[in-house]
Amino acid sequence: MRCSFSKTFIVAVAVAVLPHLPARAADALPSWNDGAAKRAIVAFVEKVAKPGTPDFVEPAKRIAVFDNDGTLWSEQPMYVQLAFLFDRVRALAPQHPEWKDKQPYKAALEGDLKALGETGMRGLTELTAATHAGMSAEEFEEIVTQWLATARHPKFDRPYTELVYQPMLELMSYLRYNGFKTFIVSGGGIDFIRPWAEKTYGIPPEQVVGSSIEVKYETKDGESTLVRLPELRFVDDKAGKPVGIHFHIGRRPIAAFGNSDGDLEMLAYTTAGSGLRFGLLVRHDDSEREYAYDRDSLFGKLDKALDEAKARGWTVVDMKRDWKTVFPPEQGALR
Amino acid sequence: MRCSFSKTFIVAVAVAVLPHLPARAADALPSWNDGAAKRAIVAFVEKVAKPGTPDFVEPAKRIAVFDNDGTLWSEQPMYVQLAFLFDRVRALAPQHPEWKDKQPYKAALEGDLKALGETGMRGLTELTAATHAGMSAEEFEEIVTQWLATARHPKFDRPYTELVYQPMLELMSYLRYNGFKTFIVSGGGIDFIRPWAEKTYGIPPEQVVGSSIEVKYETKDGESTLVRLPELRFVDDKAGKPVGIHFHIGRRPIAAFGNSDGDLEMLAYTTAGSGLRFGLLVRHDDSEREYAYDRDSLFGKLDKALDEAKARGWTVVDMKRDWKTVFPPEQGALR
Numbered sequence: 028m029r030c031s032f033s034k035t036f037i038v039a040v041a042v043a044v045l046p047h048l049p050a051r052a053a054d055a056l057p058s059w060n061d062g063a064a065k066r067a068i069v070a071f072v073e074k075v076a077k078p079g080t081p082d083f084v085e086p087a088k089r090i091a092v093f094d095n096d097g098t099l100w101s102e103q104p105m106y107v108q109l110a111f112l113f114d115r116v117r118a119l120a121p122q123h124p125e126w127k128d129k130q131p132y133k134a135a136l137e138g139d140l141k142a143l144g145e146t147g148m149r150g151l152t153e154l155t156a157a158t159h160a161g162m163s164a165e166e167f168e169e170i171v172t173q174w175l176a177t178a179r180h181p182k183f184d185r186p187y188t189e190l191v192y193q194p195m196l197e198l199m200s201y202l203r204y205n206g207f208k209t210f211i212v213s214g215g216g217i218d219f220i221r222p223w224a225e226k227t228y229g230i231p232p233e234q235v236v237g238s239s240i241e242v243k244y245e246t247k248d249g250e251s252t253l254v255r256l257p258e259l260r261f262v263d264d265k266a267g268k269p270v271g272i273h274f275h276i277g278r279r280p281i282a283a284f285g286n287s288d289g290d291l292e293m294l295a296y297t298t299a300g301s302g303l304r305f306g307l308l309v310r311h312d313d314s315e316r317e318y319a320y321d322r323d324s325l326f327g328k329l330d331k332a333l334d335e336a337k338a339r340g341w342t343v344v345d346m347k348r349d350w351k352t353v354f355p356p357e358q359g360a361l362r
Numbered sequence: 363m364r365c366s367f368s369k370t371f372i373v374a375v376a377v378a379v380l381p382h383l384p385a386r387a388a389d390a391l392p393s394w395n396d397g398a399a400k401r402a403i404v405a406f407v408e409k410v411a412k413p414g415t416p417d418f419v420e421p422a423k424r425i426a427v428f429d430n431d432g433t434l435w436s437e438q439p440m441y442v443q444l445a446f447l448f449d450r451v452r453a454l455a456p457q458h459p460e461w462k463d464k465q466p467y468k469a470a471l472e473g474d475l476k477a478l479g480e481t482g483m484r485g486l487t488e489l490t491a492a493t494h495a496g497m498s499a500e501e502f503e504e505i506v507t508q509w510l511a512t513a514r515h516p517k518f519d520r521p522y523t524e525l526v527y528q529p530m531l532e533l534m535s536y537l538r539y540n541g542f543k544t545f546i547v548s549g550g551g552i553d554f555i556r557p558w559a560e561k562t563y564g565i566p567p568e569q570v571v572g573s574s575i576e577v578k579y580e581t582k583d584g585e586s587t588l589v590r591l592p593e594l595r596f597v598d599d600k601a602g603k604p605v606g607i608h609f610h611i612g613r614r615p616i617a618a619f620g621n622s623d624g625d626l627e628m629l630a631y632t633t634a635g636s637g638l639r640f641g642l643l644v645r646h647d648d649s650e651r652e653y654a655y656d657r658d659s660l661f662g663k664l665d666k667a668l669d670e671a672k673a674r675g676w677t678v679v680d681m682k683r684d685w686k687t688v689f690p691p692e693q694g695a696l697r
Contacts, residue, residue: 087566164608208568221612231422232612233543233569242608244601244627251627251634253608260609266579273499273577273588274595275610277556277567292579292586299586 055201057351058194064307064349067342068198071305075281076205082303084281086206092236092272092293093199094285095213095220097327098309099228101190103318104181105140106326108215111174113138115158132157140325156257160240164218164253171222185357188227192309193355195284199228202282210280212272213237214264214289218255236275238263268293281305291332294341306341308332313347317354390536392686393529399642399684402677403533406640410616411540417638419616421541427607427628428534429620430548430555430572432662433644434563436525438653439516440475441661443550446509448473450493467492475660491592495575499553499588506557520692523562527644528690530619534563537617545615547607548572549599549624553590571610573598603628616640626667629676641676643667648681651688 059065074082075089096102116126116135126132131150134142143150159167180190199209211230213220217237224230241256263271269292272280282305283290283297294306310329312319321329336343346353394400409417410424431437451461451470461467466485469477478485494502515525534544546565548555552572559565576591598606604627607615617640618625618632629641645664647654656664671678681688 087560090568210568217609217612225422233425233545233610235612239609242605244604244631246630249634251604251631253604253631269579269586269588270577274552274574275568277552277570295581296579296586296588299584 055204056194056197058197060349060351062349064342064344068201068305068307071282071303072202072205072207075303084302088278088281089202089205089207090210090276090278090280091199091202091207091282092210092212092276092280092284092297093195094287094290094293095211095215095237097286097311098284098290099191099195099211100187101180101183101317102327103311103320103324104326106215107187108219110178110187111171111219112154112158114174114178115170116154119158144325152259155240155259159216159218160255160257162255164242164255167218167255168222171219175223183354185354188223189358190354191227192350193352194350195309196228196355198284199230203229207282208234210234210236210272210276212263212268212283212293214262214268216240217263236263236271238267264289266292269296272296283307284309285332286311287327287329288332289327291335294332295335295339298339298341306336306339307344308336308341309344310346312345313350313353315347317346390539391529391532393532395684395686397684399677399679403536403640403642406617406638407537407540407542410638419637423613423616424537424540424542425545425611425613425615426534426537426542426617427545427547427571427611427615427619427632428530429622429625429628430546430550432621432646433619433625434526434530434546435522436515436518436652437662438646438655438659439661441550442522443554445513445522446506446554447489447493449509449513450505451489454493479660487594490575490594494551494553495590495592497590499577499590502553502590503557506554510558518689520689523558524693525689526562527685528687529685530644531563531690533619534565538564542617543569545569545571545607545611547598547603547610547628549597549603551575552598571598571606573602599624601627604631607631618642619644620667621646622662622664623667624662626670629667630670630674633674633676641671641674642679643671643676644679644681646681648685648688650682652681 056065074080075084077083093099096106100107113135116132120126120136127136131143131146131154134146135154175186175188178187179185180187183190203209209230211220211224211234215237217235217239220237221232221235224235225232239260241258241260242253243256245252245254261267261271268290279300280297281300283294284307285294286309298304298306308329310321311317320327321333391400409415410419412418428434431441435442448470451467455461455471462471466478466481466489469481470489510521510523513522514520515522518525538544544565546555546559546569550572552570552574555572556567556570559570560567574595576593576595577588578591580587580589596602596606603625614635615632616635618629619642620629621644633639633641643664645656646652655662656668
């Protein structure tokens with residue numbers, strides 16, 4: 028008799044079965060140079076994913092958390108959300124003629140980071156209230172989406188969502204392929220990240236943790252909606268990150284990825300748990316392909332966490348040495 | 363030639379492929395009587411899960427939210443968390459001799475709901491602070507787990523985690539099988555529900571939304587931990603439910619399940635979105651197998667939401683009529 032399994036059937040079987048096989052690291056992380064960082068990642072993942080060994084972790088507990096700014100995408104010459112905020116102030120300025128002579132608006136209109144810095148946290152909170160509140164959750168999502176569709180990075184002249192780190196995209200896929208659930212835990216705004224995180228990183232809105240302003244439930248003309256209020260709700264930075272993780276995820280992650288002192292507590296909290304743990308810091312030392320900055324940077328300062336990394340055995344990625352490529356190919360180049 | 367596919371291979375293929383086929387409702391909801399409620403559920407699920415039709419919803423957007431008390435498990439003669447709170451007051455009373463003459467502690471020690479009610483929200487907040495704070499997140503988890511292992515329901519003399527509704531367990535499985543992601547959105551404490559929700563409902567900690575008290579990140583002797591503080595953080599009830607959903611899930615659900623006026627805003631918010639939506643209320647009218655209560659109940663009052671259900675086309679489940687069985691078989695009976 029002839030075998031009755033068709034080619035289509037074999038393909039269907041392969042499609043169904045293949046995702047359940049472990050990814051081979053050699054293929055899964057092509058943008059990482061072979062070195063200590065890549066080897067540490069692969070060793071950790073293979074250990075926790077191997078049943079019947081002392082380091083095995085059941086899939087439900089394979090939680091990995093990622094900082095966003097400077098860890099998954101570029102945060103220089105300023106946080107992307109700050110560029111967004113400046114553009115929002117400019118867009119709204121015609122309705123507020125008094126802004127051009129009044130801080131912190133004047134600093135925002137002129138893109139003057141030094142003057143803005145002098146207004147402190149209060150200035151930033153006032154600008155956030157003026158630009159991020161007063162509309163529905165859906166309207167804000169649309170504003171963010173529209174802005175990202177046209178805004179371009181001043182140095183690379185590419186959309187911000189293309190300035191994500193290719194090696195980190197591969198790392199997240201590799202982790203998910205090995206049963207991990209990946210979360211963003213960002214000091215940036217939760218509602219600023221959610222509109223594009225799924226398409227860009229494969230991370231759905233419910234797996235984004237971030238800072239927030241209050242929202243209020245309202246019904247109007249039979250419509251149920253959430254209105255954004257000009258009040259700070261939660262700052263998901265430094266010691267706030269483990270708190271955000273607790274309320275949002277509800278269990279201690281086993282792997283944490285960051286790049287600055289804002290991630291120190293998240294890495295400490297993650298790696299202090301029992302069993303095998305993994306902490307990693309991205310160090311920006313590549314002024315040619317991206318930026319070089321650490322201890323003295325205005326954005327993404329990496330100082331205390333870099334010292335702690337040695338003491339605590341966290342992996343430090345030197346971008347120049349460890350990454351074969353930094354950004355994915357331009358969208359145009361793929362066509 | 364003989365066909366080279368072994369029986370083992372065929373079984374492996376079946377195991378890999380079968381989960382991707384839609385569940386047949388007739389098998390998936392055996393504890394539901396054939397009637398309007400079951401038919402409405404099945405019609406909704408089949409429509410949103412069928413590609414190429416106008417009502418199709420992509421899997422990532424198939425978010426279903428469930429209230430807990432009175433929707434997934436019994437909330438009479440009082441909320442389970444209140445029984446826990448009373449037992450905690452009793453356990454801590456020897457260290458606080460003054461409690462026996464002082465409200466709200468006296469009411470808790472005597473299980474006097476009327477006297478407790480007279481102390482209002484302030485009394486309840488004080489009791490929560492005294493019993494739910496002052497320990498680490500891990501310690502509280504352990505306290506809840508230990509309590510549930512021994513506490514028994516006063517009427518049914520069974521562990522509380524066995525007094526979950528079998529038809530709702532089947533419904534959650536049926537939804538997940540059809541690509542839905544299921545969340546609990548409870549007025550109860552997020553940290554009271556998480557320790558047992560995964561085992562009991564198949565819902566992991568990161569898919570539990572609830573009320574909370576503050577926690578603070580602390581390091582002590584090189585240990586990183588979260589300490590529970592006696593301050594209310596968020597009340598996930600009534601208009602708080604859509605807010606909790608926004609911050610935790612980040613998109614409007616397409617199906618919501620509740621049983622009381624505390625769920626009204628959640629159902630209104632869910633069913634007001636565009637595209638096909640589903641709202642369902644469980645009505646407790648079964649004094650024989652469970653309890654009968656609605657408009658005048660101290661716990662789980664169902665009044666305004668019941669009126670709204672008619673106007674808005676929400677499905678109302680009458681427990682007596684629609685459920686073949688209420689609770690799963692006793693654990694002992696399974697052995």
